[in-house]
Amino acid sequence: MKRAKQPTPYLLIKANTRADYDPINYAIIQLSPEWLELVSYRLYTIEEFYAGQDFHCLSYWDAPLGYFLIPDQQIMEHDLMPAHQDQAFITLEAADLDGLQRQGNKLEAQQLLVTKGGIAHFKAYAYGSGEEYWTGSLT
Structure with missing residues (x-):
């Protein structure tokens, strides 16, 4: 595993958990063309919710490659991870x-939560x- 200077199909991202006995610190997301197209569609579909002040996010059943x-x-x-950054190809x-x-x-x-801000x-x-695992923000 090496850090890439150009975008690749894999993104290493910082992650956290509330589990004391099962620590994790990173997740790996596979960025296949199909997944990227699906995320693009999801971002498009939430555009109509932007006007609602009470809208926070939509939740989709989705998962990274692993924690x-x-x-x-x-x-x-x-x-692998540049200083002061939370993700790297x-x-x-x-x-x-x-x-x-x-x-x-x-x-x-396992969920992918997408806010109205993308x-x-x-x-x-x-x-x-019920212990929780989560990644840093994807922008």
């Missing part, structure tokens, strides 16, 4: 995913315990 615990040392050694091989520590909880109710983030809940 992971990636040691800060690995992030720094491979220069990366190159990713299938073997790279196998070497990453995923969240231990089984996740359910800002989005992923959110998921652990099956049984």
